[in-house]
Amino acid sequence: MTVTSETLVDEIYEAAAMPGRWVGVLDRLASVAGARGGIFFSLNTDRGFRWIGSRSLEEFGTSFVNEGWANRNPRGARLSPMRHAGFVTDNDLFTDEEMKQEPFYTDLLFRHGLSRGAGTLISVPNGDVLALTVEGSTPVAAEAVALLDEVRPHLARAALMAGRLQLERAGTAVGILQNLGLPAAVVYPNRRLLLANALFEQLDGPVHVGAFDRVTLAHTPSDNLLTAALESIVSRSSQGVRSIPVPAFDAQPPLVVHLLPITGSANDIFTGGLGVMIVTPVVLPRVPCADILDVLFDLTPAEARLAAFVGSAMSPRDASKRLGISEETARTTLKRVFSKVGVSRQSELSALLGTLFLR
Numbered sequence: 001m002t003v004t005s006e007t008l009v010d011e012i013y014e015a016a017a018m019p020g021r022w023v024g025v026l027d028r029l030a031s032v033a034g035a036r037g038g039i040f041f042s043l044n045t046d047r048g049f050r051w052i053g054s055r056s057l058e059e060f061g062t063s064f065v066n067e068g069w070a071n072r073n074p075r076g077a078r079l080s081p082m083r084h085a086g087f088v089t090d091n092d093l094f095t096d097e098e099m100k101q102e103p104f105y106t107d108l109l110f111r112h113g114l115s116r117g118a119g120t121l122i123s124v125p126n127g128d129v130l131a132l133t134v135e136g137s138t139p140v141a142a143e144a145v146a147l148l149d150e151v152r153p154h155l156a157r158a159a160l161m162a163g164r165l166q167l168e169r170a171g172t173a174v175g176i177l178q179n180l181g182l183p184a185a186v187v188y189p190n191r192r193l194l195l196a197n198a199l200f201e202q203l204d205g206p207v208h209v210g211a212f213d214r215v216t217l218a219h220t221p222s223d224n225l226l227t228a229a230l231e232s233i234v235s236r237s238s239q240g241v242r243s244i245p246v247p248a249f250d251a252q253p254p255l256v257v258h259l260l261p262i263t264g265s266a267n268d269i270f271t272g273g274l275g276v277m278i279v280t281p282v283v284l285p286r287v288p289c290a291d292i293l294d295v296l297f298d299l300t301p302a303e304a305r306l307a308a309f310v311g312s313a314m315s316p317r318d319a320s321k322r323l324g325i326s327e328e329t330a331r332t333t334l335k336r337v338f339s340k341v342g343v344s345r346q347s348e349l350s351a352l353l354g355t356l357f358l359r
Contacts, residue, residue, distance in 0.1 A: 020169055044164060086301035255280065311350055
């Protein structure tokens with residue numbers, strides 16, 4: 001990643017604990033896309049709908065919510081069935097002629113001087129739905145979409161935490177962990193816990209806290225990924241896998257452990273901590289799909305689409321035909337998937353996805 005995108009990743013994780021910083025992050029994302037501003041929407045299973053946006057889009061965001069466009073948004077209606085694990089532009093969803101006739105454009109976007117943007121839906125394994133869009137008046141270039149896709153896994157984790165905090169800063173480490181409503185803890189580089197909420201302390205089995213408050217994952221490949229994730233944060237690498245699947249264990253449901261680095265001003269809240277661990281249950285869907293897999297495993301959109309096919313027992317050859325790529329490209333991509341998931345063979349990938357989804 002470039003220096004610019006590394007800086008952006010740091011800002012994204014800072015915003016996770018300090019939601020007021022999202023305005024700056026959204027402005028940066030918009031700058032990357034050549035757009036006027038950005039908006040982040042959060043709809044979680046028990047806390048309702050929240051949003052925050054660039055100051056340049058405050059009037060647009062207010063109109064979107066107050067005029068009921070959230071319930072009649074044709075972008076979401078077309079984007080959701082695509083299950084695309086990345087950003088999509090207006091030009092990918094609508095023709096120019098359709099935009100001229102669609103009320104969402106004529107009565108809302110055009111009225112606010114907007115017409116083109118890019119957005120993504122992120123379906124979190126516990127059922128929350130997150131959406132991020134950048135809005136402007138010119139088409140978003142393919143190069144910009146590629147960079148947005150590059151930081152999307154980081155956006156997914158940070159947005160999960162900020163959405164759970166209802167986009168409001170809790171003020172203290174204790175307040176943040178309690179208000180998340182999910183098992184969460186602050187971890188040192190050596191896996192020792194600095195602080196944990198009651199839900200995390202009640203975990204037993206797949207996530208275990210042993211002597212000296214040291215946390216381990218019962219599934220060995222998952223535990224190895226946790227080690228690698230902590231090391232990547234220590235080395236300040238933004239390439240490491242930081243969403244770790246933990247298969248079903250005894251009577252316990254499958255889980256995913258999200259590890260969010262503590263950066264910037266968030267260090268003032270989590271003094272001495274390396275990262276925040278958030279544990280979410282896998283409740284959606286019942287079969288593997290790309291938009292869930294990319295959140296679970298930090299996969300690129302291409303990797304997620306291939307993993308969804310192969311994880312459903314499709315051969316790499318058949319999957320390559322479905323995706324319109326060469327078999328060689330499919331096998332090379334599959335190797336990267338294996339590395340991120342912590343398996344070495346297709347059968348192991350299918351078995352892991354089976355324990356996560358087919359319950």
